[in-house]
Amino acid sequence: xxxxxxxxxxxxxxxxxxxxxxxxxxEQAGSSALARVRGDADRALxxxxxxxxxxxxxDLDALIDGATHQxxxxxxxxxxxxxxxxxxxxxxxxPAHAVIATGLPLLxxxxxxxxxxxxSTLMKGGAELPEVPTLPPGVAERWGERAADIAQGLAVPxxxxxxxxxxxxxxxxxxxxxxxxxxPGHVRLPRGASIESLPGYREGxxxxxxxxxxxxxxxxxxxxxxxxxxxxxxxxGKTLQLAAAGWQVTALDVSKRRLERLRDNLDRTxxxxxxxxxxxxxxxxDGAYDAILLDAPCSATGTCRRHPDVLHRIGAxxxxxMTELQDALLQRASGWLASGGTLVYAVCSLEPEExxxxxxxxxxxxxxxxxxxxxxxxxxxxxxxxxxxPGMLREVGGLDGFFIARxxxx
Numbered sequence: 001x002x003x004x005x006x007x008x009x010x011x012x013x014x015x016x017x018x019x020x021x022x023x024x025x026x027e028q029a030g031s032s033a034l035a036r037v038r039g040d041a042d043r044a045l046x047x048x049x050x051x052x053x054x055x056x057x058x059d060l061d062a063l064i065d066g067a068t069h070q071x072x073x074x075x076x077x078x079x080x081x082x083x084x085x086x087x088x089x090x091x092x093x094x095p096a097h098a099v100i101a102t103g104l105p106l107l108x109x110x111x112x113x114x115x116x117x118x119x120s121t122l123m124k125g126g127a128e129l130p131e132v133p134t135l136p137p138g139v140a141e142r143w144g145e146r147a148a149d150i151a152q153g154l155a156v157p158x159x160x161x162x163x164x165x166x167x168x169x170x171x172x173x174x175x176x177x178x179x180x181x182x183x184p185g186h187v188r189l190p191r192g193a194s195i196e197s198l199p200g201y202r203e204g205x206x207x208x209x210x211x212x213x214x215x216x217x218x219x220x221x222x223x224x225x226x227x228x229x230x231x232x233x234x235x236x237g238k239t240l241q242l243a244a245a246g247w248q249v250t251a252l253d254v255s256k257r258r259l260e261r262l263r264d265n266l267d268r269t270x271x272x273x274x275x276x277x278x279x280x281x282x283x284x285x286d287g288a289y290d291a292i293l294l295d296a297p298c299s300a301t302g303t304c305r306r307h308p309d310v311l312h313r314i315g316a317x318x319x320x321x322m323t324e325l326q327d328a329l330l331q332r333a334s335g336w337l338a339s340g341g342t343l344v345y346a347v348c349s350l351e352p353e354e355x356x357x358x359x360x361x362x363x364x365x366x367x368x369x370x371x372x373x374x375x376x377x378x379x380x381x382x383x384x385x386x387x388x389x390p391g392m393l394r395e396v397g398g399l400d401g402f403f404i405a406r407x408x409x410x
Contacts, residue, residue, distance in 0.1 A: 005102045008042040012049035012084050013077075013106055019054060019309045021075070026050060026309045053087040055154060055308040058134040060086050067121045068114075078111045085119055090129050131155060139301075139311055143350060146389060150350065150401070153390025154305050159397040160189040162206040163214050163237065165244050165269055173200065180396070183218075183375040185241075186211055188397055204269030209237035211375065212302075212388045212399040216293055216346040219369060219406055223247025226290035230273075231280050231333060236262030238293055239273050247291070249273035252280060281328055288338035296326045298347035298354050302401025305390045319351050326358050334364055337409040342367060346404045350389055355403025359385060364407035 011033045018029030026047065037043050053060065060083045065071055072079040085103040088094035100119065104112045132151050140147045164173055167185030174180060176199050179187040188211070189198075200206050217238040220228065223246035230239045233251035235258050242249045243266075251273045253259050259275055266273060276283070299314045299322055300307065330345060337343055343364060347354045368384020377393050380386050386404040393399055 003102060003105055005042070005045075005098070006105055007037045008046040009049065009084060009102045010106060011037045011043070011046035012053070013080055015046065015050035016053055016080055016084070019050075019312055023313050024309075025313070026054075026307065048092060049084050049087055051157070051308055052091040053083045054312060055157075056087060056091065056129055056133050057083060057312070058136060059129050060090075062134075063122055063127050063129075064118060067118045067125075067127075078107060078115050081106050082115055082118055085115075086122065086127070089123070090127065096123055136311055138315060146350075146391070149391030150304075150389050151391075153392070153394045153398045154308070157191055158210070158305050158400075159191045160193055160195070161209060161211045161214075162187050162189065163209040163241060164206045165204060165240070165271070167244075169205075173206065176200065182211060182377075182393075182396070183214075185218075186214060186375075202268075204265075204271075207237055207240055207265055207269065209241075210306075210400045212402045213237060213348065214241060215374065215386065215388075215402065216295060216344050216404050217241035217245070219344050219373060219404065220247070220291050220293060220342060221245070223291075227287075228291040228293065229285065229289045229333075229336065231292060231294045231329065232297055233275075233295075234258030234262050236265050238295055240265055240269055240271055242293065243271040243273050244269075250276060250285070250289075252276040252278055252283065254279045280332060281325075285336050289336055289341060290338055291342045291344075292333045292337055293344050293346070294329055294333045295346045295348075296322075296329050296354075298322050298326065298349040299351055300348050301350045302348040302389070304350075305398060305400065319353055322349075323353050323358060326354060327361065330358060330362055334362065334407075334409070337364075339409055341409045343407045343409070344404065345406075346402055348400055348402055350401040355387065355405075356385065359383075359403075359405040362405070362407055364409055367406040367408045369404065369406055 014033035015026055015029050018024040034043050037046055064082050081103055085099045088099045089096055107115055133154050135147055135151050164185045170181050170184050174187045177187050177189055179189040181187050228242050228247040228249055230251045232253055233239045234253040234255050239249055239251040256277050259277055299319050301310050301314055304310050369380045369386050371379050388399045389401040390398050
């Protein structure tokens with residue numbers, strides 16, 4: 001059936017199915033789900049539909065359930081189709097007639113009349129979403145008293161943050177890019193910008209990196225030619241920061257594919273690092289390091305404002321699996337530090353089990369993070385650790401969720 005826009009909607013449906021049924025990330029599901037979608041614009045549309053449907057799923061389902069006499073099963077295709085139809089109207093401002101024309105064909109041989117009736121009832125009744133998305137029950141329970149503030153930071157997809165190769169030129173690049181800076185070497189731009197067409201991209205003057213994600217490398221300070229190990233380095237934003245700050249960088253990661261992206265960015269920016277493909281649990285260095293940055297594998301729940309699939313994929317089992325790996329990496333990293341060396345541990349997770357609980361077991365001397373090392377509006381906790389979440393700085397676009405701690409080896 002040759003209906004304009006239908007392949008993008010079918011792809012969005014397949015993306016959601018991959019997340020909810022197979023536990024894949026939207027990125028992992030993309031290569032298969034988007035294979036038959038032509039054009040960058042339609043692929044971007046499919047991702048946007050899927051992302052908004054996942055971001056607001058609890059509230060979309062509440063609308064659907066309120067307009068049906070018999071509740072649809074959670075895994076019913078009609079429910080998923082209605083979710084993407086409503087997400088388009090209520091979040092992407094797609095005209096209702098276009099939503100019907102590209103939504104109902106997804107139910108060929110299925111309950112099209114039911115879906116049409118539910119959608120029409122909701123449109124006639126002036127259906128609206130709340131100002132803040134409702135978190136899935138298990139997620140809200142895990143985040144406890146922080147959940148309400150975090151949810152407020154999820155209401156709108158995030159802006160675009162970039163990190164500059166030359167922090168001394170921050171004012172110049174903020175002006176050229178038409179953005180705002182919250183820290184030396186940082187510029188924030190409105191979302192939707194075509195990255196590769198922006199000034200400075202091709203000459204490698206900057207790279208995309210959330211402001212919170214830039215904090216761990218900042219906390220190591222200038223390198224002055226000293227050796228630093230960037231553990232679990234891909235896709236490379238922190239490697240680029242460290243190299244630009246004058247460190248002699250070894251960037252290690254187990255993923256050969258993700259390291260290719262790091263190498264591409266090194267080439268684009270003209271920065272240098274030794275890139276190593278290896279598993280940090282078995283790899284051995286050729287000597288001690290003056291500093292180690294361990295941005296450990298984690299649940300990545302802190303990225304929920306840009307990757308809402310994590311709200312539906314991550315539970316207690318995945319978190320426990322991650323903590324075991326984090327402990328192993330922390331133990332090995334601690335042994336590779338030179339005397340007087342600095343270890344920074346970071347996870348893009350909102351789970352205390354992956355942050356505070358892991359930091360408590362590190363047998364090094366605490367090196368508390370000070371308020372003047374952080375962008376304005378952020379403060380360390382009483383232990384000198386830093387915790388960010390999407391509810392922070394939301395009046396200026398928010399932050400990803402991170403936990404960061406720092407130690408020195410005696």
